[in-house]
Amino acid sequence: MRTAVVCALLCAATLPGPPAAAHAPKAPPAVSVTVTVTDGVDDTESGKRLDYRITVHNLGATEVHGARIEQRMPATTTSATAPGGTVEGHGVGEQKAIWRSDLPAHDIQVFTASAVLGGRADLAASAGPAAPGTLRAAATVCVYVGESFAPTACSGDLDDLPETSPEGGGGSWVGWAVAAGVMALLGPGVVRAVRRRRAARAG
Secondary structure: OEEEEEOHHHHHHHOOOOOOOOOOOOOOOOOOEEEEEEOOOOEOOOOOEEEEEEEEEEOOOOOEEEEEEEEEOOOOEEEEEOOOOEEEOOOOOOOEEEEEEEEOOOOEEEEEEEEEEOOHHHHHHHHOOOOOOEEEEEEEEEEEOOOOOOOOEEEEEEEEEEOOOOOOOOOOHHHHHHHHHHHHHHOHHHHHHHHHHHHHHHO
């Protein structure tokens, strides 16, 4: 549920834009709009559904016509819904929800969406390298006004995805991998010493 509001200039520099057009992209109109997104949790796991609440606030004294609200779902999303909007993309990591709405002066509008996270195979295929023991489920929402390719406002939500033990159990595969790595670093002499101690206890 960690939420960060990002300025339009930063978003314009970091978010991927549409294919190059024959004319230069238009700058966002001078409007005062904010957006926040939250799913109400700080951590989740594969197979869970995340329910997002997106709040768009027009702080200005004039109506904003034809605003486009876009949410990029977490990279491991296998299916998504967006009541009142549309969902684009079908593969893992390609899901995006889009709403279009007029924003009256000083008005606050709320949109909802949900995303179902994939299993471990989906995580490995789409998330890439991650810090040991954790992955992240990150969603971003941006508001676009007029024909601008640059967002007027953006926000994000980030959840931890702790690794879980394989089904059927004998302990975590991460633990076995770490143990094997330690043995490899210490060398065969340590392995032989451990075997001798086990043999002595058995005798």
